[in-house]
Amino acid sequence: MKAGAARALRWTRVNLFSTPLNAALTLFIAYLAVRLLPGTVGWAVLRASLTAADDRACAASGGACWAFILDWSRFILFGRFPYAQQWRPAIVLVIFAALLLASFSRLLPGRWLALAWAGGLGAVALLMWGGVLGMPYVDTALWNGLPLTLILAAGGLGISFPLALLLALGRRSSLPAVRTLSIVYIEGARGVPFIAWLFLMLVLLPLFLPPGVAIAKLWRAEIAFALFIAAYLAEVVRGGLQAIPRGQYEAADALGLGYLHKTALVILPQALAVTIPAQVNTFIGAFKDTALISIVGLFDLLQDTNTALNDPAWRMAYVEGYVFVGAVYFVFCYSMSLYSRRLERRLGRERR
Amino acid sequence: MIELRRVNKWFGGRQVLKDVSLTVARGERVVVCGPSGAGKSTMIRCINRLEEHQQGEIFVDGIELTGDVKQIEAIRREVGMVFQHFNLFPHLTVLDNLTLAPIWVRRMPRREAEDLAMLYLERVRIPEQAGKYPSQLSGGEQQRVAIARALCMKPQIMLFDEPTSALDPEMIKEVLDVMVELAQSGMTMICVTHEMGFAREVADLMVFMDQGEVIETAPPDRFFTAPRNERTRLFLGRILRQ
Numbered sequence: 001m002k003a004g005a006a007r008a009l010r011w012t013r014v015n016l017f018s019t020p021l022n023a024a025l026t027l028f029i030a031y032l033a034v035r036l037l038p039g040t041v042g043w044a045v046l047r048a049s050l051t052a053a054d055d056r057a058c059a060a061s062g063g064a065c066w067a068f069i070l071d072w073s074r075f076i077l078f079g080r081f082p083y084a085q086q087w088r089p090a091i092v093l094v095i096f097a098a099l100l101l102a103s104f105s106r107l108l109p110g111r112w113l114a115l116a117w118a119g120g121l122g123a124v125a126l127l128m129w130g131g132v133l134g135m136p137y138v139d140t141a142l143w144n145g146l147p148l149t150l151i152l153a154a155g156g157l158g159i160s161f162p163l164a165l166l167l168a169l170g171r172r173s174s175l176p177a178v179r180t181l182s183i184v185y186i187e188g189a190r191g192v193p194f195i196a197w198l199f200l201m202l203v204l205l206p207l208f209l210p211p212g213v214a215i216a217k218l219w220r221a222e223i224a225f226a227l228f229i230a231a232y233l234a235e236v237v238r239g240g241l242q243a244i245p246r247g248q249y250e251a252a253d254a255l256g257l258g259y260l261h262k263t264a265l266v267i268l269p270q271a272l273a274v275t276i277p278a279q280v281n282t283f284i285g286a287f288k289d290t291a292l293i294s295i296v297g298l299f300d301l302l303q304d305t306n307t308a309l310n311d312p313a314w315r316m317a318y319v320e321g322y323v324f325v326g327a328v329y330f331v332f333c334y335s336m337s338l339y340s341r342r343l344e345r346r347l348g349r350e351r352r
Numbered sequence: 353m354i355e356l357r358r359v360n361k362w363f364g365g366r367q368v369l370k371d372v373s374l375t376v377a378r379g380e381r382v383v384v385c386g387p388s389g390a391g392k393s394t395m396i397r398c399i400n401r402l403e404e405h406q407q408g409e410i411f412v413d414g415i416e417l418t419g420d421v422k423q424i425e426a427i428r429r430e431v432g433m434v435f436q437h438f439n440l441f442p443h444l445t446v447l448d449n450l451t452l453a454p455i456w457v458r459r460m461p462r463r464e465a466e467d468l469a470m471l472y473l474e475r476v477r478i479p480e481q482a483g484k485y486p487s488q489l490s491g492g493e494q495q496r497v498a499i500a501r502a503l504c505m506k507p508q509i510m511l512f513d514e515p516t517s518a519l520d521p522e523m524i525k526e527v528l529d530v531m532v533e534l535a536q537s538g539m540t541m542i543c544v545t546h547e548m549g550f551a552r553e554v555a556d557l558m559v560f561m562d563q564g565e566v567i568e569t570a571p572p573d574r575f576f577t578a579p580r581n582e583r584t585r586l587f588l589g590r591i592l593r594q
């Protein structure tokens with residue numbers, strides 16, 4: 001007992017009060033916790049209302065109005081997807097969760113994981129579109145809420161990644177035409193605000209299509225999004241390529257590896273591994289940028305929440321609405337961050 | 353096997369190879385030495401086109417080295433190279449370092465490539481390290497892996513560019529032992545090194561370079577006892593005294 005107390009005391013001294021500055025920080029944080037924590041917990045949990053009929057009833061209890069989220073949950077999550085068919089986007093969410101968990105837990109070896117993603121995304125497309133197996137067809141304009149956010153993100157990242165590799169390699173190519181094209185593209189895309197780029201692409205993309213062919217706004221936005229991220233990601237990858245010592249190229253050359261083998265087997269794996277933190281940074285930023293897509297009239301998670309807040313009964317519940325949306329975004333972004341840290345640790349353990 | 357005819361090379365305005373000519377027969381072992389900046393690395397790197405020469409002709413195994421990419425790759429398959437700083441692939445295990453080129457360049461089945469790799473790892477005496485990553489090995493072990501990696505392509509010719517000069521003294525011997533064995537097995541070798549003990553033991557021909565020129569070529573006994581050129585004598589005097 002005594003030994004335990006002594007140990008606790010020592011731990012406290014070493015970890016919390018080792019220097020005057022540390023002691024001051026510890027006291028400051030303790031002060032903040034004492035001041036803010038009871039109020040926050042009281043608002044979010046103790047005085048929160050799950051059953052109130054409207055925002056005025058919530059205000060009476062003085063706590064968070066989670067009743068709004070519950071009341072509007074299906075609209076916030078699925079938007080205007082036909083009400084009776086909303087089990088379909090619900091399954092889509094489950095599929096995404098399963099895919100993310102499978103990637104995160106590394107239960108599946110790489111090749112199977114790739115297959116799982118391909119199959120999963122196929123199932124997502126099938127469920128969202130319908131038109132087969134007795135599921136009524138649902139137009140992409142009605143794909144709203146969280147599934148839309150996830151489809152935009154997954155598609156955007158999935159398309160942008162290979163494109164970014166090509167751009168990064170292109171920018172370092174010895175062929176002047178390829179190099180110039182890559183530079184012009186990257187600098188062009190990076191030099192324009194995302195929203196301007198989005199409007200521009202929605203207008204420009206149809207011009208590249210043969211007359212009579214139209215693609216839904218969702219896909220145009222998706223492509224615009226992917227093209228935009230690709231430019232950022234390309235610069236991240238290029239940074240990694242520059243970090244590879246010349247000796248690696250020479251060793252691959254000396255073994256007789258051609259350009260493709262050299263790039264795919266020797267250079268890129270190393271360049272991608274050293275840039276994981278920067279890639280994830282880009283991905284997290286891009287994931288959050290999907291929220292900007294509402295500006296062209298697509299109803300993502302944030303836009304659905306805004307719409308729900310127009311309900312006269314819940315006008316005052318906007319804090320709860322945005323806290324909820326923020327929490328959903330946070331869960332995804334933080335998982336990406338955790339995943340990347342694990343990946344880094346694993347690669348670091350193997351190689352250093 | 354290898355023939356350089358009046359090869360010239362410039363880096364920018366600086367000439368680093370001046371009319372270099374050299375003929376190496378099959379199974380012959382050539383040791384190249386000379387002061388720093390003499391152009392030794394540049395010369396042997398021209399042989400597998402890591403550097404491009406601007407004048408003169410280079411023939412390897414009867415094929416002339418030109419800008420033709422397919423031909424360059426064909427020659428590189430037959431020419432193994434070992435670098436001063438090993439240049440192992442850090443993201444691959446030792447075994448994967450060794451099997452990479454046989455599998456992707458020679459199109460060898462993985463099992464066969466792995467058997468071959470283990471055979472060469474035994475020859476360089478580190479089969480137990482197959483599953484490790486290069487960073488987990490000592491410098492001497494890394495260099496032996498690098499030699500095995502080059503040998504896995506079953507090259508006709510091996511080029512060594514100062515393979516022991518980045519190593520601690522106690523590791524130099526283990527690498528030289530492997531190289532001596534390789535020399536005794538009849539491999540055609542060009543070796544840039546200042547390990548004169550090794551040169552005496554295995555070289556058929558000594559080449560001395562200075563300031564981009566081949567100053568003297570001679571068999572080792574004459575090279576060490578009666579060098580003809582004054583510059584060779586000065587150089588030998590300096591490095592043999594150490």
Ligand SMILES: Nc1ncnc2c1ncn2[C@@H]1O[C@H](COP(=O)(O)OP(=O)(O)OP(=O)(O)O)[C@@H](O)[C@H]1O
Nearest residue numbers: 363364368386387388389390391392393394395514
């Ligand atoms: N990529 C390059 N660009 C410009 N100059 C170079 C380059 N590589 C080598 N040189 C120059 O060419 C000359 C010959 O270099 P080289 O590396 O062949 O010499 P070396 O005999 O191998 O010397 P060391 O014993 O120091 O390795 C040197 O003066 C060097 O500065």
Ligand SMILES: [Mg+2]
Nearest residue numbers: 392393394514
């Ligand atoms: Mg050199």
